[in-house]
Amino acid sequence: MRGIVAGREAGTALGLIVLCAGLWIATPYFATAANLTNVAEQSAIVGVIAIGMTFVILTGGIDLSVGSLVALVGVVIGSALQRGVPVIAAIALGLLAGIVTGALNGLMITRGPLPPFIATLGMMSVARGVALMLSDGRPISGFPQGLRALATSDVFGIPAPVVLMLALYLLAYLLLTRTVFGRYMYAIGGNEEATALAGVNVGLWKSVVYAISGLSAGVCAVLLVARLNSAQPIAGIGYELDAIAAVVIGGTSLLGGSGSVIGTLIGALIMSVLRNGLNLLGVSSYLQQVAIGVVIIAAVLIDMALRRRVQRSSL
C-alpha cells in the first residue's frame, strides 16, 4: 500500500516537474524566486479548500458548496469587522459559520439521507443567496491592518498564506495516516457497509468530514478577504471545480477509499503553475482555456500510466 501511494504521488509529481521544466525553458520569467513565491501564494487559496475536499472525496462524497461558503464566511467576517468586532473574534465567528454550514451539509447527507451532490448543490445556492442578503450584494471593505497582515506578512521570505497552507497540509497528512479518524475516512470510502458492520459510527464521522470541509472553506475565505482587503458576496464562484480538479489530479479516486493529501497539494500547484505560465507567455485567454483543459487531462494520464507501471512491478 505505502508503495502504491508513493507511486501515485510520484505520478502527479512527475507531471508537475515536466510542466515546470517546460516553462523554465519557455520563459526566463518563470524560474525566478519572486515568481515562484508568487505562484505558491496563488496556489494557497484553492489549495486550502482542496484539503477539506480531499477528505470529503476520500469518504466517497463531494462538496459543491465550498465556493459559496467562501463568500458567506467572507461576508460574515466583513460585516463583523464593520461592526467593530476585533479581528480575531471576527475570524473565529467566520470559521464557526463555515463549520456549522459544513456540518449542516453533513447532517442532510447522513440523516436525509441525501446524495452529497444534491445536498451540497442546494447549499451552494442557499449559501450564495444568504451571502448576498447579508451584504446587500455589495462588497464590504475598509478593514484594520491586522487582517491585511495575514496576506502581506511573511516568514523568512515565505508569504504567510503559503506557510499556513503548508502547515495545514502537514496536519491533514498526519490526520489521514496516523489517526483512527484517518483510517475511518479510507474505510468509509472503500466500503461504507462493511465499515458500519465493523461498528464504526459512519454517520458521525461523515458529518465531521463535511464540517471540516466547511472549515477549510472558511480558512480560504479568511485568506481571500485579507488578500483582496474586501469581502465579496460573489467571491469563490467556481472554486469547487478547481478544488475537485486539484484533488483528482492529485490521484484521489472520486469513488472514495484511496488517495492522499500530498497528491492534492501537488495537484493544486500544477493548476497555479499552469495559469502563471500561460500569463507569463502572454498566451491568448481563449487558448489558455484550451491549454488548461489539455494539461488537466495530460497530468492525470501521466499519473495513471505511471501508477499501472508501479502496481505491475509491485507484484
Added chain:
Amino acid sequence: MRGIVAGREAGTALGLIVLCAGLWIATPYFATAANLTNVAEQSAIVGVIAIGMTFVILTGGIDLSVGSLVALVGVVIGSALQRGVPVIAAIALGLLAGIVTGALNGLMITRGPLPPFIATLGMMSVARGVALMLSDGRPISGFPQGLRALATSDVFGIPAPVVLMLALYLLAYLLLTRTVFGRYMYAIGGNEEATALAGVNVGLWKSVVYAISGLSAGVCAVLLVARLNSAQPIAGIGYELDAIAAVVIGGTSLLGGSGSVIGTLIGALIMSVLRNGLNLLGVSSYLQQVAIGVVIIAAVLIDMALRRRVQRSSL
C-alpha cells in the same frame, strides 16, 4: 421492481405537484395556458441535455462538458450559416461536431482510462476555448428564417421545442426499457466488471453513451440558437449542473445502475417551474437563490421518503 420504479417517479412527481399547487395558490399568473406553455418551452433547453446526462449517469459516469459543447455546436452552426451553408446542412454539421466531441470524451474515458469527471472537466475547458476562438468571442447572428422557425412554430399550440423534447424523451424511454443497449447501460452502472465478464463490450457502449450525450448537447444548441436567434461562445455556462440536478432530482443514482428518464423529465420541469414561479412572484434576486437551493433539497427529500414508503408497502 416495476412497482419501485413507478414509486420512484411518483416521489418526484409529487414534488412537482406540490410546487405547482403552491404557485397556483400564490399567483394568478402561474396557472394560465400561456404561462404553462412558457414553462414547458423553457424546460426544453436543459431538458434535452438531461437525456444524454441520464444515460451517462446511469452507466456510473458524469459529463461536465455539455455546457461548453452547447456553445461549441452553436458557434459551429452559426459560422456555417454565415458562410451561406443551408440550414439543414449547418445543423447536421453542428450535431456531428457534438457527437464527435462526445465520442472523444468516451475514448478518453475508456481507452485512457480517465475518470469521467476529469476527462469531461478537461473537455469543458477545451471546448469553451475552441468555441471562443472560432467566434473571436463575439456572438454570431442574423440567420435565415428557416432556423428561427424551430423555436417559433408550434404543433396544435404546443411549441416545437416542447414537441421535440417530448419526442426525444419517448425515444430515450424506449431505448432504456426495451433495447439491449438500454439493459447494458443499467448493467454497466450496476457492476461494470460482472458485465464485462458476461461478454459485453463495455468500452464500446460507454463511448456510445458519451457520444449520445454530445449529441443531446448538440440538439440543445440548435434549440438555443433558434430561440435566441444568435450563436454565443459563452452560451450554456452552468448547464451541466442544471442537467445533473434534473437527473438526480429525477431519482437517478449518481452511483449508476438505477434510475429512469421519465424521472429526469419531471426533474427538469421542477427546475423551470421553480424559476418561472420566482419571477412571477417578483422575489428578490438574492432570495431566489436561497429558494432554488431549498427546493432542490426538498424535492429529493420528498422523493427519498416516498420511495422508502413504497418499498415497505410493496408487499
Added chain:
Amino acid sequence: MTTPGMFTLRMRGIRKSFPGVLALAGVDLDVRRGEVHVLLGENGAGKSTLMKILSGAVARDAGTIEIDGRASALASPREARDAGIAIIHQELALVPEMTVAENIFLGRAPTRFGLLDQPRMVREATTFLSRLGANIDPGQRVAALSIAQRQLVEIARALSLNARILIMDEPTSALTDRESQRLFATISGLTAQGTAIVYISHRLDEIFAIGDRITVLRDGRNVATQEVRSADRRDLIRLMANRDVDEVVTPIPRRHGAARLRVEGLCHGRTLHDVSFSVHSGEIVGFAGLLGAGRTEIARAIFGLEPFDQGRILVDERPLAIRSPRDAIAAGIGFVTEDRKREGLVLSRSVRDNIALPILERLARLGIVRRAEEQTTAESSVRELNIRTPSVGQLAQNLSGGNQQKIVLAKWLATGARILFLDEPTRGIDVGSKAEIYLLINELAAAGVAIVLMSSDLPEVLALSDRVLVMREGRVAGEFTRAEANAERVMACAVGV
C-alpha cells in the same frame, strides 16, 4: 467458572420480513456456553438473517434476545460487539483498498497517545492469521487476495475480538480441507475456554465433525433442535428439505468425444507455470489443490481476464487468440466465477436481468429485447435450479447467498456454452440443491459439454470428475483417473509429499 448447560444466549420469537418475503416467522434459538451450535437449513431458510439480527446488523420486527439472562436490544453492530458477539459474515464484509491488518482491526485499531499503532496492528494480525495457518502478508491490499484468502481474513478478524458468542456463517465455503481442519482445531480451543459458537454450513460432514447441537430452520421457522450425537444425516436432510434427497451422485454413462479444449504450456507471472491439459466433450475434469494453488487463475487466463505470458489455447484443436471474455464466450466458453459479488452478479438488477445479461443479443430482434422470451427464459432457469425468490423481478441483492450463487450458475447455463468452467460452483449451496446441481452437471456432460470443475470441496471433485488434476503452486502436480482418485492420494499430491 459457570456450570455447563447454563444458557449464554436465548432468542425468542424472532420475526423479520422484507419486501415480499417473510424471512423469519418467530424463531427460537438457545445456545449454551462452550458449545458449537449448528444452524441448518436450505438456502433462504433464514439462517443469515437470524445471525444478522444477533450481530446487530439487521433490526428485528419482533422477538427478544437474552444474554446470560439479561435482555439486550442489540440495536447496532457496536452494541452487539460490546455484548461480546462477533460474526463472520457470509457475504465477506471487507474494505478492498485497505490492508489485511487494517481490515482485521477495522473499527478498533490499537492506538498510542491517540495515534495509530501500526507495528502492533501488524504484529497482532500476523499472530491471528498464523493461528489459522494462513500465510497472508498483513500489509497486502485485500483487493489483491483470492476469495478464499479473504474468507481467512474475515475469520481472523472475528477471532481477534475474542468474543463470548462467535457466529460463523459458512466460514469454510471457499476453504480447502487443510484450512478447514485448522479452523476446527481453533474452534475446539475456543469452546474449551467457554466461547459459544453458532456455526452455519451446508457441508454436513463438518457438522458431524465439530457440532454439539443442531437447530434446523425451514422457511423461517424452527423445525427441530437435537444433539449431533443422536442425529442422522438422512433425517436432517429430510427436516431441511421436507423431502428425501439422494446425495450419492450416480454418473450418467457417457462417451467422451474429441478434445474440446486443449491448453498447452500456460504461464502467468508467479501464479501459473507451464500448465497443460485437455478437456474432451462429455468429460468432467476436476481441479483440486490447496488455497491459492492457481485454479482460479487458470480459468481467468483462459477466459481472457489475465493476459498470460506464454502458452496456447486450442478449441476443437484450432488455436484461438482470446483477448476478452467476449472472445471466450464467442468460442463457446462459459465461466462460473467464484466471487459472485464482484464478478458474478449485478446486485442492483433483477434476477431476470442477471440471467439474461450474457444472452441478450440472442433474446433480441434488431436490438429490441423480446421481453416475453426473456421472462420465460428467466422463469424456467429459476424453476430448474429452484431459486428462492418472490419473482424474477426481485433484485439480486435481496436473495440469500445460496440463491445468488444459483443465479450465477443459471446465467451461464443459459448461454449453452460448450466448454464450461465451474469455479466453486456449489459454494454456499444447500444439500438438496447441491444434489440437483450435481445431476445437472452430469446431464450437461452427457449432452456433450466439456466441463472443468474447480472446487475446494474435495468430495465434490472426487464424486463428479472423470479425471482429477491436482494443482500445486501454479503447476499441474498430478493427474488421476476416476478409478485412481481418492482423498488421500489427491491431498498428498496437493501438499507435495
Added chain:
Amino acid sequence: NRGAEDTARPTVALVVKTLNNQFFIDMEAGAQAAADSLGLELIVQAPEREIDVERQMQIVENLIQRDVKVLMLVPNGSKEIVPAVVKANTAKIPVVVVDSRVDGATLKAAGGTVATFIGSDNEDGGRMAGAYLIERLAGSAKVAVLEGVPGHETADARLRGFRKALIGSAGMQIVASQPANMERDQAFNVTQNILQAHPDITALFACNDVMALGALEAIAAAGKGGAISIVGFDAQDDARKAITEKRMAATIAQNPREMGRLAVITSYRIIKGESVPAEQPVAISLVR
C-alpha cells in the same frame, strides 16, 4: 531561448474584465491597432469570468513578474484590485486605469497611485438611459428591468443610475426588476416570465445589450414586438443593428475602441517620460 522576449519593442499589458464580452474585445481591437502603429508589444489578458477579481489579481501579479513597461487595467472590483495596483507600484510599473475606476479612498489608504483614468461612468450611462425612456414615453410607463449578476459592480452602477433618473418622474414605475446574470438565454426566460405577470409593460431596461437582445427575442416571440421600448447598454453591433431596424429603442455607447486606443497612446507617452493628465474622459453617447 529568450529571443521572443527581448525584442527592442517595449511590452505593455492590458488586463480587462473578461474577453467573453464584446465590449472588451472591441477595447482590445482599439488597443492593438494603436500598439501596432506605435511599435509596442501588447499583451492582453483576462479572467474567464467577468466577476472574478481574485483571478484578475493573479494575472496582474503574474504580469508584474514579466516586468511589462506599463499596466493598463480594467478593474473587476474597484476596491479589491487595490492591493494588486500597489504591487505594481512597488515594482515601478505605471498603472493606467480604463473604463471602471479604482476606488480613490482605498487607494490612498493603501498608499497606491495610478497614472491616469481613461473612461466614462457607468452610473452616468444608466442615468442617460433612464432620461431617454422618460422623454420617449412622455414620463409615464410601466418599466421592467433586467439586472446583471447579483452583486456585480458594473451592472449595479448602471442600475443605480437608471433608478436615480426615474426618481424624478412619478409616472415611471418599475414593476419588475429581476436578475438575468448578463446572459442572453436567461434574459429570454426572465422576460418571458415577467411578461406573464406584467403584460402591460411598455419599457424595458437591460444592464447590457446581451440581455437586451435576449429580451428582444422573448418580446418578439410573445408578439409584443414594437409595443415595448427596449434600452440596452454597451452599443454592441447586434444592438446597433436592432436599433436601425427599429426593433430596439436605444443603447448606451461607451466607445471601448476609443478607450483602448487612448490607453495605449497614454502608455506610450508614459514610457517616453511625458506627463499625462490624471483624467481622460471618453464621451458616453446615446445610440437611438
